[in-house]
Amino acid sequence: MASDSPKQHWSTAEEEIMEATYRALLTHGYADLSISRIADELDKSKAAIYYHYDTKDDLLVAFLEFAVDRFEETTVTETGNEPAADLEHVIEKLLPLQPDEEQRQLQAVLVGLRSQAVTNGVFREQFTQIDERLAATIRGIVDRGIEEDTFRDVDPSRVAEHILATVNGAMYGRATTDRKSAAAAARVSLASYIDSELRRTA
Amino acid sequence: MASDSPKQHWSTAEEEIMEATYRALLTHGYADLSISRIADELDKSKAAIYYHYDTKDDLLVAFLEFAVDRFEETTVTETGNEPAADLEHVIEKLLPLQPDEEQRQLQAVLVGLRSQAVTNGVFREQFTQIDERLAATIRGIVDRGIEEDTFRDVDPSRVAEHILATVNGAMYGRATTDRKSAAAAARVSLASYIDSELRRTA
Known part of the structure; x- marks a missing residue:
């Protein structure tokens, strides 16, 4: 299924948001995560995030996909x-x-x-x-x-x-x-x- | 360790509260559980529950202990x-x-x-x-x-x-x-x- 394959392209803006989400999750945990806190990590406005993701849940779902894509990419290069x-x-x-x-x-x-x-x-x-x-x-x-x-x-x-x-x-x-x-x-x-x-x- | 052993006696009142908690959890799930809903299942007042447990978390922790006690009791009789x-x-x-x-x-x-x-x-x-x-x-x-x-x-x-x-x-x-x-x-x-x-x- 196509949906089980890694997404081919994360834009630079999306990647930056994902990295900021990762840092915010490590710092604040899941329960205390907010778009504000991700924006702080990103050093941009909340609007810059809402431009890409409508809700916090949308962003977190994208984050999970991003994390698995990364896992698979590194697995491919590190195994064989x-x-x-x-x-x-x-x-x-x-x-x-x-x-x-x-x-x-x-x-x-x-x-x-x-x-x-x-x-x-x-x-x-x-x-x-x-x-x-x-x-x-x-x-x-x-x-x-x-x-x-x-x-x-x-x-x-x-x-x-x-x-x-x-x-x-x-x-x-x-x-x-x-x-x-x-x-x-x-x-x-x-x-x-x-x-x-x-x-x-x- | 004594704390790892089954509690020897659950009073009848405690057992009834635990059974009501079990039914309320199955009906409402964890997120929507309240002392009110447990009291409804128990067909008693909330005060009857607060007499035994100070908070919902206290009650849920007791419920988990009760569930493991039950599991161990039945395991002892059903194995060997x-x-x-x-x-x-x-x-x-x-x-x-x-x-x-x-x-x-x-x-x-x-x-x-x-x-x-x-x-x-x-x-x-x-x-x-x-x-x-x-x-x-x-x-x-x-x-x-x-x-x-x-x-x-x-x-x-x-x-x-x-x-x-x-x-x-x-x-x-x-x-x-x-x-x-x-x-x-x-x-x-x-x-x-x-x-x-x-x-x-x-």
Whole structure:
């Protein structure tokens, strides 16, 4: 589907608004975000933002799309090697073993945004696409591993959903609990699953 | 820790308030919940609720504790058989393969409540305990499987965190996206993981 592919062109003005939104989200969190605060980060008037986005929700939905586009762009350039290493790389990007402060704040922001998807149809549609695109990225790597005969003949869709659910769940737990080692423990177990279930022994 | 164990006694009045809270949450969702609406479900005055709980948040935190107590009580009576079957049973309770409408609504409510834990310390503490207790339940079954020699000698904590993260992530995805088959696919892969990684072949 075209809607699942990265948008080809973000204008410079749009990119600047997205960068300002990112900084404002990290500083103020999702609950206290306002167009005013984004305008402050952008060092422009609110009108400059409203020219591109009618509402705060429109802007946040665009921000989510922008974030996934960026994720996919960097993933394409950073992968393409041994499938097991690529899988590990994507998992580390989604769920860093030792997240720095910015990564922690970003995860908290994403949990705040995603909770809107329970009742807000536009956010729900956006997170449906986000998970679809992330699952497709993981599935693509598993497919390649099977083709190249470094992975066993597993069901790529099921394995991709398993990995995505584990990563999302561990990230969710990290943002909503104080269980410091839980996410890392889940990741270590996930890595050993990939090693023993997916990789063919040489 | 005592705080991780089920509270021994909920008074009848408290239990009635919890049941009313459950019905009000299913009917109105988390965002539109009020003490008034719970009082309506309870068919008593708001004062009858405020006698037990000072604020709506106090009541919701108690509700979460009540829900986990109930979960643990029924888990104790429903498990104690073959460890792999017990694990499957607990996973099915946390993430039903084919949730009915009530289970879907409950999951949506829990995602709404859990999102508060990003910024609210009291909710965060409660969800920390919830995940701790759920992980302990899973870990206990894995421990027993290893002792009884039906499971391989895996690391019970890591496996428990992996299973809990997968279940939480799939539930989270179900409540926040329209990806209808993703949760089921993750569960099937999780079951095959348990089968091949944990169970000793006869």
